[in-house]
Amino acid sequence: MSEKIDCKLMKIKNVTDQNIVCLIIEQGKVNQRVFEFTERTHFTLGRDNRCSPIHIDGKESSVSQNHCEIHINPPRITIRDIGSLNGTKINGELIGKRGSGETREQSQARHYSEYQLHDGDIIELASAVRLRVQIQKSRDAQSTIKTISLEERNTITSQQSEAEEQVSTLFSEQARNRALLLLSTNEYEVGDLIGSGEMGFVLKGNHIESGIPVAIKLILPRILDNNKAEKRFHREIQIHDRLRHLNIVATRKFIADNGYLCIVMDYCNGGSLEKWINNRKAWPTPKRAVGIILAALQGLEFAHENQVVHRDLKPGNILMQFDSQKEIHLPKIADFGLAKALDEAGMTTTGSVGGTLGFMPRQQLIDFKHADPEVDVWAMAAILYWLLTHGQTPRSFPKGKHPVRVVLEDSVKPIEDYIPSIAEDLVTLINQALIDKPHIRIRTAKELRLRLEEVYLNL
Structure with a gap:
């Protein structure tokens, strides 16, 4: 041809x-x-x-x-x-x-x-x-x-990465000032920086009239070609703004201006699942771990019923909110649709992979654009695996082996290899939920939730 x-x-x-x-x-x-x-x-x-x-x-x-x-x-x-x-x-x-x-x-x-x-x-x-x-x-x-030439191609790619790093550093110094500028309507009070990541920075704030604490996420696009990209991002955020559920972090406000993006969300005082564990200085018991995932699965099930796929579930996107009446921490899924919104707007680097490899099934890596709800179900099972094994991901990522190759080729390590004493029915369920070759075995949040509920009663 x-x-x-x-x-x-x-x-x-x-x-x-x-x-x-x-x-x-x-x-x-x-x-x-x-x-x-x-x-x-x-x-x-x-x-x-x-x-x-x-x-x-x-x-x-x-x-x-x-x-x-x-x-x-x-x-x-x-x-x-x-x-x-x-x-x-x-x-x-x-x-x-x-x-x-x-x-x-x-x-x-x-x-x-x-x-x-x-x-x-x-x-x-x-x-x-x-x-x-x-x-x-x-x-x-x-x-x-x-x-x-090939040498020039490599030089261009390196220069782009260096430029992005410099911009990110500059943005960190200006984060609070930029938030104050974007939220200059006297609706929100902007507080201190409470977190940062690859996409931007998170500051604590307050809704002035009600006094309700909020989290203010600022994102600096790495690649934003024109206003159409910004509009696509805004459209995706609006779609996901309809997700109102006890186990989903609600979005309160969205502002886009001169390439800067600001999302105001509910503040979860327990922080991420990782931070919550660090603050407790102890991992949850198997029954508590299963309970956390059961609650999060309710939010995930609701999102999938509304045709919304997360695409980047991981411990850092499960936030814990302390309920003073029930005296428990309630898990909430954060950043719903943010991976999709950034992707639609072209705001991630060309060579980046959508999602976090330790919590990603093969199917998502091979065809991220058309990731189905089942990839979220697999990721939720991976988070439970992480909780029960005290920080291990389903696949090991040995030094020297390309992590993409690990996801494509390596099998999940059976959970009983880490914790032999775990309940047999829980072992069976987790190992089944983490099968992704040739297809993901458990495909819906509802199925995983119902089966976990049965296991929970016997723990």
């Missing part, structure tokens, strides 16, 4: 309000010939049946099961080999492969660079599959296309 194939939308004249990336199959047995991307996504190319949306026929034996990673945030696209046997090339230049005589484990211990692709580039997987890159830039993103 050597003829040139133009992406159909690329033929339309004067289409300048949308960024489009097309991957055109010029050689090889693939499930279709033209793949068009208008939104951010990331996926693995290879012969593995779970590779989607581009799946390479199993008869192309020189292509590895999981050959390379593609990250797209139109108009940007990057590629990284992940230890393939026969290598990945850009315009005939090798960018990565397993070394001669090197085992798969040895190859995975090496770092593989990420390369930015440009319009007209040719990607080759082994010698079997060839893809051509076509990029259409919106009016806001137009720039001159030029031939660029």
